[in-house]
Amino acid sequence: MSTAADSGEAAPLRRTPLDALHRARGARMVAFAGYDMPVQYPGGIIAEHLHTRVKAGLFDVSHMGQIGLRGARAAEALEALVPGDLQGLAPGRMRYTLLLNAAGGILDDLMVTRLPTGSGDGLMLVVNAARKEADLAHLVASLDPDVTIEPRFERALLALQGPLAAAVLARFASGIASGIERMPFMSGAAASIAGAPCFVTRSGYTGEDGFELSLAAEDAVAVADALLNEPEIALIGLGARDTLRLEAGLCLYGHDIDETTTPIEAALAWTIGKRRRAEGGFPGASAVLRQLADGPGRRRVGIRPEGRAPAREGTLILDTAGNPIGRVTSGGFGPSLNAPIAMGYIERAHAAEGSALALVVRDIARPAHVAPLPFVPTRYFRG
């Protein structure tokens, strides 16, 4: 039997503040974006995935990059680099957006939160682990000098995701007058969790209701232990994080989106605010807005294989006549669906929901069709 070898990385791996906790709980550690990260615990990916959908899971995502932008002009300045409407963000509100290059290609995807009233003027960004150094350099090179850039790569980030996340977190939270369980989806607030000062957002990467907690590295173990002592909470690794986000139809940077894909091709046109469409003023605006008007030549879609065989990243996609029309960018098994699922880019003529396709897996063309995203209905908190 043979398995693809782990990607050998020469540099020593960095460790998150929860490294010892992962090992003590039997994690299998793998190299990911320069970090030694838990891919799964003894329960396994499927059990961890299903636990998150039914109860709630705790994820260590401290490898991700947290960057503060301070100053009254932070939102306006960052708008020169992304197509999202950031000036329209009310204090304490959060938005998903994209750093673009001059051709409209995606340099990274990120979450941007406008600091809540009382925390000063500015934004808090969460960027991908593998991109954080490049993103920081890009911000330093591109942003107005009156915006102060504060990398907070030393901070921990914990995600608590699942239908019981709010009820469990409420047991430990103080400092939010209306109650943490009433926080709107895509908002952020300062709070105390199990006695530790945290910046809490109601957001995540699973399609479930949930929260992300940004906190000092030295508080991370105590907060994680407190949450893990609750019977509803299990520790979840990167393996299940990937199957959860794929079922939710969410992009993984470096796979589903990268510098060669535009927001329109990636089916992320919804991230471009109305005002930004009218005004432009972001990198690659002319190309992106032209694609928006004319339709892109190819588009990211969901794909359901009709058999049981998963189609992995890189799988060639054919039309029913056998012509190549695209490639799978993420593919595997969806535990909640108990079936294989995939995403990929397909030529526009074949991208309509229900279009018949074939996926070439181990030299055999296997039937599949274009399916709506998300594969599993999202259950974000809507008040």
Add this chain to the structure above:
Amino acid sequence: MNTTRFTRDHEWVRPEGDVAVIGITDYAQSQLGDVVYVELPEIGRTVEQGKEAAVVESAKAASEVYAPVSGEIVAVNDAIVGDPAKVNADAMGEGWFIKIRLANPTELDAMMDEAAYQEFVAEQH
């Protein structure tokens, strides 16, 4: 007497007369994690030692299973196609993959016995 033999690719081979039952080891299934898909060869096909005979996919990745011995495929375990989790639950028993009619029984001689295999696995860490 336990005559089960093991390969360095983490397959096991249990001779039953002129036929060998073949599967992946318990160590292999634990390394793979949750098995979600198995693809088995057609009965009647002839396989050569060391060549791909089956595919096993976990939640994370696809892996090939090599034929540890040469010969004709005389049976496949459809039960693990319908319920791939059986490979995790009982890799050395109900989770068997294929049966091969041995073309060259001496191929077994070079393989490890259980004690040697356990030592080999221990060296992997």
